[in-house]
Amino acid sequence: METERENKKKLESFFRDEYDSLKLFVNSRIRSSAERDSDDIIQDVALRLFSGADRYAPINNVAGFVYHSIKNKIIDVMRGGKSTIQEHDENEAKLIEFTELLYGKSDNSYSDRMIHDLKSAIMNLKPAYRDIIIAIDFEGFTYKEITDETGIPQGTLMSRRHRAIALLHNELREKKKTNA
DSSP, X not given: OHHHHHHXXXXXXXXXXXXXXXXXXXXXXXXXXXXXXXXXXXXXXXXXXXXXXXXXXXXXOHHHHHHHHHHHHHHHHHHHSOSOOOHHXXXXXXXXXXXXXXXXXXXXXXXXXXXXXXXXXXXXXXXXXXXXXXXXIISOOOHHHHHHHHOOOHHHHHHHHHHHHHHHHHHXXXXXXXXX
């Protein structure tokens, strides 16, 4: 809880003080258009960072953290050709990808119940396991990026993710047995 407040204070201060610099940074990377507005990109990143402030370890390098997040958003916008991708749909697609990672690909789509169970299982993981799953599989960070930000060795992060996937697999297998 304390980390969340500290992270939010740091982020609020940074966005308030550096908003114009962030806007210049975004504008230097993309041309503004109806689909690519620098304000929209910055606000989208800010929303995601503030809503996830409780999931991050204490943020020591706020500037690097924010600029890295904005850079990733710009890449997403450039790849997609538009910034209006629905976050919900994107997360649902990532959940399905993650489900396929656990169960393998299938000809039929996964049930809403299985996706709900996966969401629930992820949220019930220990924070260190939940954080690595969210960072790697949903937010697209690399192990190196997380190591650079947190100082946690890449091997430790990989082990945590491996254990988290094993726990999720076991829990979902048990749920599947009880629902069958």
